[in-house]
Amino acid sequence: MMLLGVDNLTVRIGGRAIIDNVTLSVGHGELVGLIGPNGAGKTTLLKACLGLARASGDVNLADRPLAAMTPLERARAVAYLPQDHEIAWAVAVRHIVGLGRQPWREASVFGDYAGGHVIARAMECMGVDALADRRADTLSGGERARVLIARALAQAAPLLVADEPVAGLDPAHQIALMEVFGSLLHDGRSVVCSLHDLGLAARWCTRLVMLSEGRVVADGPPSAVLTPENLRRVYGVEAFFGHAGGGPVVMPTGLSKK
Template identity: 40%
Template sequence: MAELVAKNLTVSAGAKAILSDASITLRQGELVAVLGPNGAGKTTLARAMLGVEMHAGSSELDGKPVTSFSPMDRARKIAYLPQIRPLAWPAAVRDVVALGRYAHGAAIGRLKACDAEAVNRSLGACDLHPLADRATDTLSGGELARVHLARAFVAEAPLMIADEPVAALDPRHQFQAMNLLRRYVDEGNGALVILHDIALAARFAERLVWMKNGQILADGSVEETLTETRLEEVYGISARIVETEDGPAIIVRSPARQV
C-alpha cells in the first residue's frame, strides 16, 4: 500500500518561515482536504511533501526518501496537479491528457493500447470527449481545468496531490471533479486536495487539515475539526455551521477580520 509520510517539514524564504514543522500522512483509502486562507502555506506543503521544495524535515514514500525516486518512478506513485499549469504549446486536448502516461513510457502519437484506453477513460470521466480534438488555447478556464484533472487521473498512480483542482470550475463541474476524486479514493487510491470551499471539503473528504501562517493547526475528521471556533481561528470569521442532509453548510455572520 502506497504511503507518503512527511515529518517536521520547514520551508523558509530568507528569515521568514513559509512552512513550519508540518507533519502529515497521505495513504491509500483516504481523501484529505487541506484548508486555510491565502498565504497559509498549503501549496508549499504540497511541494515539500513531493520533495520539490524542502529546507528541513523529511518526506518518505513507502519508507524511502521521496527525493531518492527518479522523477518517472515518483510520477508512477504520485500524480501531481499543481496550482499553476502552464502549457508550452496549444496541443490538442487528447494529447495533453496523454502526457499523463509519460511516466509509463508512453509517447504522444505512439500510444500502446493500454495507454490509449486510459486516455479515453479519463476523457470520458471528465466530460471531455466533445473537446478531445480541440486545441487547448481555444478552451475556457474551466474547460482547461478539466483537461489538467484528466491528465492527473490518466497516470493511474495510487496517490494524488491536487492543488485547487476545482478552481475556475462552475458548480456542476466542481461536484463532478470532487465525485471523480471520491471515486478514485473509493477504488483504493489516496488523494490530498487543496480547497477553498469548506462545505465541499466537508462533504467529500475523510480528513480535514487546517493551516494558518505556515502551520498545521488541526488534522482530523470533519466531526472533530469543523467547528465555529476553528473557522474563527483559521479564517477570522464569525460563522454558523448548519447540518443538512447533504452535509454541513457554512453561514458567515460577519466579514472577515484581519488574521
C-alpha cells in the same frame, strides 16, 4: 503502507519559516483536504512534499525516501496538479491528456497497452471527451482546468496531489470533480487537495488538515476540524452549520468580531 509520510518538514524563505515543523501522513483510501487562509502555506507544503520546494525534514512516498527516488519513480507514485492551468501548446486535447501516461510508457519495454482506455476514461470523467480534437490553447479557463485534471487522472498514480483543483470551475463541475476524487478511494488511491471552499471540504473530504502560519493547527474528520472556534481563530469568520441532502453544510456568514 503510507502513500505519503512527512516528518518535521520545514521550508524557510528569506529567513522566515513558511512551513514550520509539519508532520503528517496519508494512507490508502483518503481524500484529504488541506485548508487554511491565504498565506497559510498550503501551496508551499504541497510542493515540498513533492520535492519541488527546498525543505528540511523527511518525506516518503510509498514508504520510500523521496530523495532516493528517480523522477520516473516519483511520477509513478504521485500525480501533481498545480494551481496554474495554462496550456501554451497548440496540440489536441487528447495529446495533453495523454501526457499523463508518459511514466508508464517509459517504464515498460512492452508499451502502454492500457493507455488508450485510461485516457478515454479520464476524459469522460472530466467531461472533456467531446473536446478531444480541439486545440488545447483555444479552450476556456474552466475547460483547461478540466483537461489538466484529466491528464492527472490518466497518470493513474496511487496518490494525486492537487492545488486548488476546483478554482475556475462552475458549481456543477466542482461537485463532479469531488465525486471523481471520491471514486478513486474505492481502488485504494488517495487524494490530497488544497481547498478554499469550506462547504466542499466539509461534504466530500474524509479528513481535513488545517494550516495557519505554516503550522498544522487541526487534523481530523471534517466535523472535528471545522468548528466555530477554529473558524474564528484561523479564518476570523462566523459560519452556518447545518445538514442537507445527506451531508453537512458549512457556509461562512460574516466576519468574527475582534
